[in-house]
Amino acid sequence: MLSLTRLNRVRSMDAVNDTMIVEAGDTLLQAREQARAEGRVFPLQIGSQGSCQIGGNPSTNAGGTTVVRYGNMRDLVLGVEVVLPDGDVWDGLRALRKDNTGYDLKHLFIGGEGTLGIVTAAVLKLFPKPRSVTTAFLGFRSPDSALAFFTLLRQRVGQDVAAFELISSTALDLVLAHLATARSPLSLRAPWYVLVELASSRTPEDLENDFHEVMQEGLEDGSILDAAVAAAEAHAMAFWRIREEISDAQTRAGGSVRCDISVPLSKIPAFIEEACASVLKIAPDSRMVIYGHVGDGNVHFNPLRPVFESAADYLQRTSTAITTSVDAIAMAMNGSISAEHGVGVAKRDELLHVKSRVELEMAWRLKQAFDPKNLMNPGKFLPRLECVEALKS
Structure with missing residues (x-):
């Protein structure tokens, strides 16, 4: 066991270069607050930000709710410091956006889950604090209509779309049942919901006008069933709390088969439709928590x-079949069986079925x-290497 909790300093802050060097034991929340104190934003945002540490964020290539605008952790790290298995320390803390001097070795450790070395510090990219933010909670008829709205919104406001979170009605119901203080932001019940946040350097009036114009089109053509726009920061925080509490609500309910997949954006509605149909054949009374x-x-x-049905009985009866089916549907759409939660042990042996022998052999050569x-x-x-080698036969 290795804990880096006490390795938690901010070694340097460069507001002109928009970078900070942070040690591995600093929590994500602390790093975000330290950037904010300098008038900057470190945009990685995940539900565990109060406990997860900066060293683990690149090691797992953390994603979260703002990837649509800022990218994964791989896109937010310029350099790393790493302790190698033989005890050598590689100082790769270069705060450069351009450096074509050979292999970009940092990417071996970002997403490597600690299998090649221990990240002890990282150079993080910072961004200017947005001049204006607009947050809204919208109701939709279907994932198709939500995706169409996302496409239109991106056409109108471009990179100002900072987050676009889809929530099934079952997921919202679960939060409302397990979080006593939560209230639905909308008066009408919809089959699907979206939490959208825009962040911009433009004036609040310009941003709100553009968003309201796009939203009005959705309301008029019937794709948006209902809408609530946060009038104050407290309202926006209430919207976000609903989204962030879904995982905890599932844990409290017990008996959730968690599949973390990604597919091309254009395939999302088809994936949801096919995966739901597949699961309901395996376990017809399953509640579809999708977000x-x-x-x-x-x-x-x-x-x-x-x-x-009890959690234990449901998981024993369905977990393997559901996971296998859902992952197969994602892979058939050129997707991934682990979008942001990594491989660890749970997904390790599944890689034998979704990765090529050549790809796994290259990974073992690196290891x-x-x-x-x-x-x-x-x-x-x-x-296991012997399992990879067996693929040759």
Whole structure:
């Protein structure tokens, strides 16, 4: 076991270069607050920001709700400091946006889940604080209509779309049932909801006018069933709390099969339709808890046990079949079986079915070159070498 909690300093802040060097034990929330104190934004935003640490964010290539505008952690890190398996320390803390001097080695450790080395510090990209923010909670008839609105919104306001989160009605109901203080932002019930946030350097009036114009088109053509726009920061925080509490509500309910997939944006409605049909054949009374970062193609597809069945019975009866089916549908659409939650142990052996032999062999060559004694996070991330070699036959 290795804890980097005490390695938690901000080593430097460069507001002109829009970078900060942060040690691995600093929490994401602390790093965001430290950037905010300098009038800057570090945009990575995930539900565990109060406990997850900066070292783990690049190691898992963390994503979250703002990937649609800012990208994953891979896009937000300029350099890393890493302790290698043999004890050497690589100082790759270069705060450069252009550096074509050979292999970009930092990307071996970003998303590597600690299997090649331990990230002890990172150079994080910062951004100017937005001049204006608009947050809204919208009701839609279907994922198709939500995706059409997203496309139109991007055409009108471009990169001002900072988040676009799809929420099924079942997911909203689950939050309302398990969070006593939560209230639906809309007076009408809709089959699907979207939490959208725009952030811009333009004036609040300009941003709001553009958004209201696009929203009005959606209301007039019937794709948007109802809408609520946050009039104050407290309203926006209430909208976001609903989204952020979905995972905890599932945990409280128990018996959720959690599938973290991504597909091309154009395939999202088809994926949801096919995956729902497949799950309901396996377990007809499942509750379809579906939500996620639709603006970047990431859907958390988490069928939940029926109210009359225990969590243990439901998971034992359906978990393997549901996961296999949902992952197969995602892969058939050129998707991924793990969009942002990583591989670890749970998805490790599934890679034998979704990755090519050549790709897995290259990964093992890297592992053996950096860590020949298999000291770093052994048993995680990569299927056993003998299983990979067996693919040749």
